[in-house]
Amino acid sequence: MEIIAVYNIKGGVGKTTTAVNLAYRSAVDGWPTLIWDLDPQAATTYILRRDAHVDGGSKELIGGDSDTAELAVTTDHANLDLLPADLSYRRMDVHLNKRKNPATRLLKLMRPLQERYASVILDCPPGMSLVSENVMHAANALVVPLLPSPLSVRMLDQLFEFVTHKGWLDLKVLPFFSMVDRRKGLHVETIASLRERYPAILATEVPYGSAFERLTLRRAPIESYAPASAAAEVYRQLWREIDSRLQVAQMAPPVAEPEKVPDVAETAEPVPVSPTL
Numbered sequence: 524m525e526i527i528a529v530y531n532i533k534g535g536v537g538k539t540t541t542a543v544n545l546a547y548r549s550a551v552d553g554w555p556t557l558i559w560d561l562d563p564q565a566a567t568t569y570i571l572r573r574d575a576h577v578d579g580g581s582k583e584l585i586g587g588d589s590d591t592a593e594l595a596v597t598t599d600h601a602n603l604d605l606l607p608a609d610l611s612y613r614r615m616d617v618h619l620n621k622r623k624n625p626a627t628r629l630l631k632l633m634r635p636l637q638e639r640y641a642s643v644i645l646d647c648p649p650g651m652s653l654v655s656e657n658v659m660h661a662a663n664a665l666v667v668p669l670l671p672s673p674l675s676v677r678m679l680d681q682l683f684e685f686v687t688h689k690g691w692l693d694l695k696v697l698p699f700f701s702m703v704d705r706r707k708g709l710h711v712e713t714i715a716s717l718r719e720r721y722p723a724i725l726a727t728e729v730p731y732g733s734a735f736e737r738l739t740l741r742r743a744p745i746e747s748y749a750p751a752s753a754a755a756e757v758y759r760q761l762w763r764e765i766d767s768r769l770q771v772a773q774m775a776p777p778v779a780e781p782e783k784v785p786d787v788a789e790t791a792e793p794v795p796v797s798p799t800l
């Protein structure tokens with residue numbers, strides 16, 4: 524099961540829009556997919572036309588014996604289920620803090636999902652909290668929508684520093700530019716300098732445009748109502764790129780058996796471990 528979190532410390536950068544469209548893409552590709560709305564604003568839940576209600580709230584979810592698979596609801600889209608959020612999620616940190624292993628609780632809660640889903644997409648709230656630490660601990664990949672603003676440099680530095688400090692070397696951090704307006708000189712300059720500094724940034728850029736905003740009005744993934752649109756194509760491309768990065772990770776050679784004769788790859792200079800890929 525791939526766990527892909529759409530995350531940024533900053534708010535309003537396109538996390539929810541991205542999570543909804545990627546989850547739809549995953550479902551259309553044939554993967555049984557769950558999107559987990561982790562944000563008390565419950566925007567994903569709203570866009571997918573389900574009630575912002577979690578039985579027992581986050582207290583029961585984090586502290587009790589809830590089966591997350593049982594809390595999932597179907598959506599109007601084949602292969603795509605939703606774990607809704609509600610306002611009680613604003614206290615998730617408090618409930619996590621009461622656990623013996625507060626940073627690994629979400630991962631544990633996701634285990635029962637493995638029997639049903641091939642792909643879990645997490646729509647994260649902004650901020651750097653115990654919830655985000657749980658998310659990073661559980662996820663295989665962190666998809667980070669980045670505004671082409673000089674402040675994004677600081678955010679990425681903080682994020683990479685945190686991931687490195689925690690030793691999560693397997694976590695793929697996959698930033699991409701969101702809400703890009705290439706008519707703006709500052710966007711063009713910022714993108715060029717950020718790409719130089721962080722080669723891991725994905726090639727796909729999501730432009731600024733009302734076609735993306737309209738999703739909130741239509742309350743459905745873009746591809747479901749405008750499959751031939753440029754906006755739908757951008758998210759298809761983003762999904763393909765993320766998918767290929769994850770495939771590369773899966774195809775990475777396993778750790779060599781001790782008795783095996785070393786081959787060229789094993790005797791080569793070790794590649795410096797970096798969380799940027």
Ligand SMILES: Nc1ncnc2c1ncn2[C@@H]1O[C@H](COP(=O)(O)OP(=O)(O)OP(=O)(O)O)[C@@H](O)[C@H]1O
Nearest residue numbers: 534535536537538539540649702730731732735736
């Ligand atoms: N590419 C885009 N172009 C223009 N507007 C966009 C684009 N992507 C998202 N938006 C709009 O920007 C606003 C914020 O987007 P979104 O809710 O996806 O961000 P978010 O990071 O999830 O926000 P929050 O941190 O509040 O959860 C929404 O009104 C959304 O419709």
Ligand SMILES: [Mg+2]
Nearest residue numbers: 538539562566
């Ligand atoms: Mg959001």
